[in-house]
Amino acid sequence: MRIGIIGGGAIGLLFASHLSEKHNVTLYTHTADQASIIQRDGIRLIADGENRLLTGIISKGLDEGISDVDLLIVAVKQYHLPQILPRIKGIKVPLLFLQNGYGHISYLKQLQSPTIYVGVVEHGALKHDGNTVEHTGLGITRIASFRGELGQLSLVNERIDHFPFTTSEDFHSMLMDKLVVNAVINPLTAILGVENGGLITNSFHYQLFQDLFGEISGILEVQNKDESFEHVKSVCMATAENRSSMLKDLENGRKTEIDAILGHILSEAKSKGKSDCLTSSLYKMVKGKESQGG
Amino acid sequence: MRIGIIGGGAIGLLFASHLSEKHNVTLYTHTADQASIIQRDGIRLIADGENRLLTGIISKGLDEGISDVDLLIVAVKQYHLPQILPRIKGIKVPLLFLQNGYGHISYLKQLQSPTIYVGVVEHGALKHDGNTVEHTGLGITRIASFRGELGQLSLVNERIDHFPFTTSEDFHSMLMDKLVVNAVINPLTAILGVENGGLITNSFHYQLFQDLFGEISGILEVQNKDESFEHVKSVCMATAENRSSMLKDLENGRKTEIDAILGHILSEAKSKGKSDCLTSSLYKMVKGKESQGG
Incomplete structure (x- = not known):
């Protein structure tokens, strides 16, 4: 699957590195500098005291525009969503939003995609620098549907080591x-x-x-x-x-x-x-x- | 006037040093160590960048008991009052309490002295060590009567440089x-x-x-x-x-x-x-x- 991820923070880097094991990942960052470092050196994932270098992840500055993907994960902080929304408003592929809180829900209604998921990340992650992330706490990612069928999301049926997914019936609760x-x-x-x-x-x-x-x-x-x-x-x-x-x-x-x-x-x-x-x-x-x- | 002061903190040291200019001051400290340093070296008062050494202040550990004085000033923190009260319960000379807050008022009724004053200290004071205090902010000391006549307190009619007193009619307000x-x-x-x-x-x-x-x-x-x-x-x-x-x-x-x-x-x-x-x-x-x- 071609997965796009928006956001080069701790959660964006964590998702990009783990998902790149089985998927074709493109990470969109706020700055072109961060994208070029990741494009050149890959992402260093630290977990259990071990370092793994994950190469083969495509990285682009968000200003370059979003390519064709099968799933677009939005992993920016809630307070950065307003600047991201114009870029994804017209996108029709399934979207997955990973923000904390509840404030982002009010934004989702204006999006055109027929399939919108929201997720809750229970992993601990610490960004050391632009292409290094530490997986500080092994958790789970819960996903629920905001709009459309949850069954379409193959991610939840996959097994990725140290990176489990589960589904929830009701996004609100x-x-x-x-x-x-x-x-x-x-x-x-x-x-x-x-x-x-x-x-x-x-x-x-x-x-x-x-x-x-x-x-x-x-x-x-x-x-x-x-x-x-x-x-x-x-x-x-x-x-x-x-x-x-x-x-x-x-x-x-x-x-x-x-x-x-x-x-x-x-x-x-x-x-x-x-x-x-x-x-x-x-x-x-x-x-x-x-x-x-x- | 013979003035006793209980408490070797910032306020006790500040009052002892200023009042010793015109009065015969005895400072009662919690530890015998602090008393012997003050007895030997005097109190160093820092104000406006100048150092003054005030000798001639008598200092004793509180355990030695309180000598005859004309006014006894209680300059300990409110939370130390319960341990001081047994020592001053039977004393009949005028007492002046300098605690913050209002909690100390409930203790005063059990005292035998017919003359009890309460004061509010608006000076800034910082204790550097056992016999050094800095007068960090020039203020005023307000005094009101809790019991007995305020007119009996000669302190409020004196002029001591950088250490003014004033009276208030109503201790509560x-x-x-x-x-x-x-x-x-x-x-x-x-x-x-x-x-x-x-x-x-x-x-x-x-x-x-x-x-x-x-x-x-x-x-x-x-x-x-x-x-x-x-x-x-x-x-x-x-x-x-x-x-x-x-x-x-x-x-x-x-x-x-x-x-x-x-x-x-x-x-x-x-x-x-x-x-x-x-x-x-x-x-x-x-x-x-x-x-x-x-």
Whole structure:
């Protein structure tokens, strides 16, 4: 299969390197510089302390336009989607969107492709440089259909080592599950400056963890609150030593995904007239720290 | 006048050095070590880039007991008061308490002295070592009576260079004004990691500043909210480049004054049934960071 991937960040590089084992991959990057390095040297994938060099991946700057592909994966951050959309609006091939949060869903309706999937990536990935990515946590990619038949996506029936796929029936609940996890863990770890496990082991942090889960699950009208709470807690413990992406973004003076993650929740709270005191305070704290630039 | 001062922290050292110019000062410290250094070498006062060595201050460990004095100033942190109280419970001379917050007021009723004053210190002071203190910000000390006549306190009619005193009619409103300032500036700067001015210049931080002032002034039923808000803001701007004591405490892994400052406000909110979402979240954040130990 010819697979196009838009985005040369950690997730784009991770998908390009793993999918290139069985597919013909073209990676579209924001800068022509990054594309030419990948085109020349391939992508270096670090996993379990081993280095693998994956060559044979075609890479182009996005400005060159998108060639014919059978599946186009959009792996840019949610806040970069608006600049990508004009390029993919008229494309008719199946599209797969891998953004965090829920904010990207509102963009998808304006696309012409009859087949649109959304995915949730549960892998850990760290970009070292323009053509090096470390697979820091082995997870799974969940895919659900936003529009069209999920059965058409052969990816989910393949076996790629260390890179499993699974399907979800309902894109809304799939994204919501991930959103609740991200919305509780990311802002708190970013503001408190702790690894994920610190939210559980520090009794004051754990009170905030419970408070924030309570507020967010109320705003999103989560059906099975106990089960959802235990899920968020189990993710925290399974990734106890990880520093969340939002914490790392703030520490490095980078833009965070706070709008994608808490923005949707705040607009839901507003439209439903629900209390959002802690969520909106954390939103302002992260935005304020982000604008300080680390 | 014979003045006893309990507490060898920044405020105790600052008061001892300035008051020793006109008075016979005895400084009671927690450790005998600190007392013997001060007894031997005096106190070094740094102000405006100049060093002054003040000798002739008597210093003793608190365990040696308190000698006859005409005024006893209690300059320990609020959280150390419970261990000091048994030693001063039966003392009949005038007492002056210099703690932040409002929590110490509840302790004063059990004391036997017929004359009890409370003070609010608006000086900036930084302790460099056991007998060195820097006067980092010239301010004023406000004194009000908790019990007995204020007219008996000759201190407020004296002129000591760079160390003015003034009186306030009502101890409650005097402490409340300072409490609102501390309760807004300290926790926010501590959690956001900014100098005081950052709360005004960063638009997201300023929203939090407004939110927190609104919540706290509601809980404390502040009478003139606009005037009080402008006061807190003016303190923030006048001390724009200062790092608050709570921020420095957290950065250095020290205990903060969060209980003295937000504890009283949270118990007021509880007894009045008022919303305290942001105050209690900031309380938990500071307590959590404090228990991480920096």
